Amino acid sequence: xxxxxxPDPIDLVAIDPARNIRRRYSITVTLDLFGMIIVETxxxxxxxxxxxxxxxxxxxxxxxxxxxxxxRRRGTAKGRIGxxxxxxxxx
Numbered sequence: 185x186x187x188x189x190x191p192d193p194i195d196l197v198a199i200d201p202a203r204n205i206r207r208r209y210s211i212t213v214t215l216d217l218f219g220m221i222i223v224e225t226x227x228x229x230x231x232x233x234x235x236x237x238x239x240x241x242x243x244x245x246x247x248x249x250x251x252x253x254x255x256r257r258r259g260t261a262k263g264r265i266g267x268x269x270x271x272x273x274x275x
Contacts, residue, residue, distance in 0.1 A: 190214065190221075191251070196269040197230065198261055205267050206230040209258055211251060216240070221247040225254060 196209040209227045216222050220240045228234020241247035262268040 193274060194255070195272040195274060196258055197272055198265065198267045198269045200267040203266065205265060208234070209269060211254060213247065213251070223247055223250055
């Protein structure tokens with residue numbers, strides 16, 4: 185997030201049809217009109233409305249730490265829900 189370059193959106197899914205687990209998770213980074221970095225996290229069951237949370241950061245390093253901590257938590261999904269998240273390609 186150095187300078188004006190923002191990271192690409194991150195889309196994660198955890199799917200296990202045998203156990204009826206179909207989860208999605210996304211992280212999007214934008215700038216607001218005042219120059220604050222907005223990190224939006226959306227999650228829920230695939231096909232449902234889900235939930236969202238926004239955090240504003242003045243410092244890019246703090247925003248990066250927040251994103252890294254969020255991804256670390258998603259990395260423990262295998263032990264918590266029994267299926268790991270995998271990243272989707274947006275192209």
